[in-house]
Amino acid sequence: MGPKKKIKDLSHLYSLVRLEKEPAPLTEEDVKNLLIPSSYKSHAYTMSLWAKFSADCYNHETYNPMFGKAPTVYRIQMYLLWLAETRTGLLEENIIDTTVRNRLSSLKRAIKLFTRHQYSSAENKDIENYIEKELVHKGKISTDDYKKSVAPLLVAEDLIQFLWMCDEYQFTHPRARLQLAFAIILMTFTGSRPGEFIESEAWKHSNEGLLYGDIDLVRYQIETYVGFLLLIRLRNRKGHRNNKKHSPVMLLYEESTRCMCAVAHFMAMVLAVMG
Template identity: 30%
Template sequence: MPRKRSSKSADFYRQRQDIVNAALVVSTKCAPSMQNSIKKEKASWSEYCEMMGYDPDTELSEFRPQTIKGYLDWFVNEGSIKKLSTVRTKWKYLRLVYKDFKRELVDMSTSLEIKGYIETVLTSLHPLSLESTNRPVMDVSDMYALLHYLWALDTHVYPHERYRIQLHLAILLMAYTSSRPGAIVESSCYAGSNEGLTYRDFKLTLFPNPRPDEGDLITLEVTLRHLKGKRSIGEKKIYVMHERDDNPVFCPVLPFISLALADNAFKAQEVNADNVFNLGVPRDRRNSIQFEWKPSHLDIPVLRRTEATASGVGISPTMILPYSTLNDQFQQLEMLAGFRKALTMYTIRRGAGNAVNGIANSAERNQAMGHSRSEIFERHYISQTVKIDVQSAFLGSAPREELIQAVGRLSRDRDVWAPTKLTTTQKDSISNDPAVIYLKEQRDDLSVELRKTFGTITNGKRARSLIYDRYWQVTKSLAKEIGHLRYAKLQEVRDSFFDCINTAEIDIQLHDKKDVSLPSKGRDVVHELQDRNILTKLLFQSIPIEDGTDKRRRLRSDVARSFQTLCSSCEVQFSNRRSTHGVLVLRIARAKLSVY
């Protein structure tokens, strides 16, 4: 078929050619955070060149190895750099600055020369550590410990109880998709975008059970659209999840259905926690039944942030939960649950990657992890603990796989009695810090000056005075300094606890110190909200197949109902009831049992 004759003139396309050429972008699109990093690196390069009397653009255009070497040496000297990996990262960003400036890659000879310089000469001139960064991996036992504490033992009060369910679901989604957090909630790199998983990205479907007497099964398909490096090209990945009867706390369907019920998102008006698990697929004419969402809910984020309402704290109807908030909640949960270090949610992604690595080939693993090549996983994700029982393999005996896995877990040093907050005495010591005293004196002097000039601080604010601006800056600096000092002090106290606790426990057992009267390690926590107490009992029980389908359905309905109720609940603030066991054992360790 002949091509349709153009209806536009040659002059039109000549003008279009100018527009196209003007809009041409050579460099690939990158995240705002990467753009900021490149901008900072260029500023650092300009600072060095101006100090040396060079023109930054000329030196960047020529990109001579001798200038680059001097720049990296200056960076290590001025920045008190301790690790070789930091210099490698610096060189990576400098190459990106060159690429952005020249619209071409650094030539191979320069790259090899600078790489050799970093690995040999620079490391001989500076005491740079060659130790690689430890990248912890969270496995299913670690995740169980976190979720058990979250529901059974946690007395921390969230602004809204829906946060607890959202944290639970987010942990499961990260584990079952091996995704980056920014694909689930609003990425810190795209702050303010309100991008993340919405109801449009979830497909809830009922499928016939291969065993008809056990009831049909609900699957949850999750479509990830906001993938690293793929946002601008529309690439997506779909993961399939399903119900679990062996341990409801690991079931992603239950918390998701509960959130959907709380949001009234189902198009079928009469769906509720009591009947959603009793539905079936008509096998004579259908292979599945999909639960559809109301059109008004398709673009509503599932995991959302709180907002102030007339009646108190509520859940925003449209604003997604940012990663910074979710990660803060996750790290706080780790600390309260007794983990030694509060690590980021990336530990879950690494754990999922290591689990997939054991059952999939490299191509399948790369697809699940979103990696362009296998080298990325092998360098940055694989567990540093060898998961093979080499001793048993050499001896020809049965492998002790469970023991080997236990050694590599994050929870191996876990102790729920580790201190989680500072004592009054420890807080007072921070108030006496010289930097804090100096800032307090500055703030108080400015406060006196404001009152003397304007009558009140509020009047000074209304007048938009320079004194008030200075007062406000000092007040913020004081709060920031106190926050940093308290965080550092808490880490010091916790490290001291974990450094002493093992020897203290051994000494107690060897000395048979029964008069110490340590509390039993099991503790029952009664929660203010009754549904928390119900979930504590239901989430961690397994119903055998022989007990029947009805019992398993009732369990799922009861869990979903309690989840849904909590989605509209807030707990009254109360003090954190912590055991004093950790303080007592630490005191024993420090005194070396001499007082007993």
């Protein structure tokens, strides 16, 4: 036989148990403080859509702006169908699948905020299958996409020239103009987003961007090239932040046009810091 359990006075434990309280429901001000401005704007719009959907399709129920309990998968599917039937797209008459998925993501975030419920992998798969089979394949939503134009090299050259020759603005920090020019050059030659070099709104107050430690200056010599190279590690790719598998190292050579040379700008920044 095992040792007998000790008999203890558990009255203090009972008193602690009775102190348990239900979590206080979030107020609109709480939500506003939890989310960054762009996310809160999306949240407010999503909640207005959910209220309209509830009024149109579930007017026999008392509407709860904080859900009360998490909506069923079926109700979410009906919400997505309602979006497809009532919303007008910008590219075509129907809204696109990306818009539907963005609205779904925002709705699930609101549900999690108010009810602390997170849908399972199986439930999310059911919703995704519904989008594909009932909305996309039946033509209720479009799969078109925006054609995002890319500024050509000449535009970047004009911006750099304006910065150094025409811009009369007095920057607060003496290296700001040089850093801005360097960032434009990097975005031009790597095809990266501004949020990969400077603090992104999605990571507000992180004070995280491209660091000097992300760049290596290398002397390189082969038959076809003699000079310096920049090896730039892009750690902050959208959707893959700090994921080493998705942090490519970009290679930039010296450019004969010095105003567009990333190597020259980087050296200038290093000298300015050291000086």
